[in-house]
Amino acid sequence: VNAPSKRPDVVVVGAGPAGLLATERLEARGRRVLLLEAGPAAYSARTDERDPAWRYRVLGGASWWPRAHAVGGRANLWGGWLSRFGPEVFREGGWPYGARTLAPYYADAEAWLGASAAPLDERFARAARSLGVPIRPRVRASAPDGDHWTGAHCAAAAGARTGSVALRLELPAAGPAAVIVARDGAVERFEARAIVLAASAIETARLLLASGLRHRRIGRGLADHFNLSYILVEPNRPVDPDARRLPPAAFVPRFVNRGAATKRPYRGGYSVEIVGPLPLARLDEDVRALFSDQTPPDASFTFVNSLGEQWRAPGRYVDLAPRARDALGRPLPQIHLASSAAERRLVEDMKASCRNVAEAIASPGASLLRYRDPFVLPPVFHPAGTCAMGDDPGAPCDRWGRLRPAPSVWIADASAFPSAGDCHPTLTVLAHALRVVESVDQALGRPALGHRSLAPPTQGARGSRSVQPTAKPRA
Numbered sequence: 001v002n003a004p005s006k007r008p009d010v011v012v013v014g015a016g017p018a019g020l021l022a023t024e025r026l027e028a029r030g031r032r033v034l035l036l037e038a039g040p041a042a043y044s045a046r047t048d049e050r051d052p053a054w055r056y057r058v059l060g061g062a063s064w065w066p067r068a069h070a071v072g073g074r075a076n077l078w079g080g081w082l083s084r085f086g087p088e089v090f091r092e093g094g095w096p097y098g099a100r101t102l103a104p105y106y107a108d109a110e111a112w113l114g115a116s117a118a119p120l121d122e123r124f125a126r127a128a129r130s131l132g133v134p135i136r137p138r139v140r141a142s143a144p145d146g147d148h149w150t151g152a153h154c155a156a157a158a159g160a161r162t163g164s165v166a167l168r169l170e171l172p173a174a175g176p177a178a179v180i181v182a183r184d185g186a187v188e189r190f191e192a193r194a195i196v197l198a199a200s201a202i203e204t205a206r207l208l209l210a211s212g213l214r215h216r217r218i219g220r221g222l223a224d225h226f227n228l229s230y231i232l233v234e235p236n237r238p239v240d241p242d243a244r245r246l247p248p249a250a251f252v253p254r255f256v257n258r259g260a261a262t263k264r265p266y267r268g269g270y271s272v273e274i275v276g277p278l279p280l281a282r283l284d285e286d287v288r289a290l291f292s293d294q295t296p297p298d299a300s301f302t303f304v305n306s307l308g309e310q311w312r313a314p315g316r317y318v319d320l321a322p323r324a325r326d327a328l329g330r331p332l333p334q335i336h337l338a339s340s341a342a343e344r345r346l347v348e349d350m351k352a353s354c355r356n357v358a359e360a361i362a363s364p365g366a367s368l369l370r371y372r373d374p375f376v377l378p379p380v381f382h383p384a385g386t387c388a389m390g391d392d393p394g395a396p397c398d399r400w401g402r403l404r405p406a407p408s409v410w411i412a413d414a415s416a417f418p419s420a421g422d423c424h425p426t427l428t429v430l431a432h433a434l435r436v437v438e439s440v441d442q443a444l445g446r447p448a449l450g451h452r453s454l455a456p457p458t459q460g461a462r463g464s465r466s467v468q469p470t471a472k473p474r475a
């Protein structure tokens with residue numbers, strides 16, 4: 001076991017958006033931070049599916065799990081859609097606080113992600129009016145140069161210790177906690193006063209379980225989004241050449257189960273996203289192969305997608321395979337899936353809403369293709385909830401993401417969500433990560449003068465902002 005020469009105050013595991021933000025803000029507060037990332041600095045291709053070090057099992061249904069092991073994490077794959085969870089998500093999902101508590105953190109996370117809203121396309125606005133549903137401009141994350149946000153420009157990205165796979169945590173009753181890491185065939189051990197896990201909901205649960213932490217709710221409570229997509233193909237709608245990079249897009253927030261008039265026979269709700277027209281060439285070859293031979297090559301397409309809320313259920317959880325190991329010797333994570341009749345009704349509603357939206361925006365001669373169906377090989381898309389927060393002492397984490405059975409550990413990713421919400425999650429992940437930073441900072445007390453990051457200097461890093469420490473967590 002190699003030991004590091006200098007002990008960090010905080011080890012952060014995972015350099016996705018949550019780990020990058022937590023690292024940047026802890027460093028701005030004078031903390032010495034070691035950011036561990038399993039993958040390389042730059043994401044190159046989707047090889048994770050076949051990597052023997054990242055095998056997993058799905059039980060109770062067929063599924064696949066899109067991941068990106070590299071600095072930026074799944075922001076290397078994402079669409080950059082940003083939306084805050086509405087007040088009903090916090091209320092119904094058993095969150096320990098409401099939307100108002102998270103509002104200042106949301107605002108901070110939006111600024112960090114360069115959130116900007118495009119003007120609302122009149123075609124989409126008209127369609128929403130005719131259907132009687134709410135609509136908003138798309139809010140999107142962008143890098144400082146206006147490009148797609150992948151995290152590469154973040155101040156903390158350059159300092160991440162890449163190729164470092166956290167294998168387990170040592171959590172002694174007395175003395176410092178430590179992270180055991182595999183890197184280049186060697187095993188390293190990093191002690192720290194605080195450990196922040198930002199490896200994403202399934203990996204974080206796997207790490208905690210592999211560390212021998214016994215808590216009956218760790219790994220349980222897995223929730224995700226049902227995700228479905230339609231493609232509207234329009235032979236008569238040209239693509240505006242000026243809008244090729246940023247096509248018109250809009251967001252339909254949840255409009256069901258918002259009072260007696262919109263009551264549905266399931267819990268929670270769903271949102272709808274519209275983006276297009278885009279040139280057919282932007283679609284993968286195998287998707288284009290699904291089109292009719294009569295589709296002209298200069299036809300355009302518009303995506304109509306929906307994300308629906310999946311609830312925690314006894315049959316949905318993460319645990320470790322009893323015997324099967326991956327190439328690093330780790331027990332495989334097992335993802336147990338289940339669905340209910342009520343969830344099937346939710347998905348039927350999501351499909352109907354997507355079809356209605358598509359019909360309302362379609363031009364003559366258009367055709368509609370169902371592209372992604374949550375009951376036909378769905379992805380494990382936005383896993384959450386495997387180490388949920390709550391004021392209830394039985395909840396694994398407190399409302400600041402601090403792990404009750406191991407108080408030197410904080411959970412900064414969606415594992416800590418009590419529910420999955422009805423729209424894209426990353427803004428909420430980051431708002432939560434900012435709360436984790438406040439809590440860690442308060443627990444560590446006054447920083448030693450002159451302490452800086454363990455990371456090499458991040459010259460040329462753009463888009464980072466430093467924030468003055470606040471004396472106390474806010475709520």
Ligand SMILES: Cc1cc2nc3c(=O)[nH]c(=O)nc-3n(C[C@H](O)[C@H](O)[C@H](O)COP(=O)(O)OP(=O)(O)OC[C@H]3O[C@@H](n4cnc5c(N)ncnc54)[C@H](O)[C@@H]3O)c2cc1C
Pocket residue numbers: 013014015016017018019036037038039066067068069070071072073074075077078079080081082083164165166167198199200203207381382412413414424425426427429
């Ligand atoms: C195809 C796709 C599209 C998406 N589009 C959107 C969108 O438009 N809007 C939105 O809000 N969200 C979207 N998401 C979800 C979004 O990507 C995630 O919410 C976000 O990336 C979560 O950030 P994170 O830092 O918590 O986790 P991740 O981004 O998953 O990062 C976790 C990091 O931890 C590292 N790691 C894992 N295990 C270990 C270990 N043992 N040791 C060291 N490092 C480890 C990983 O390599 C990774 O870099 C999308 C997701 C996918 C898959």
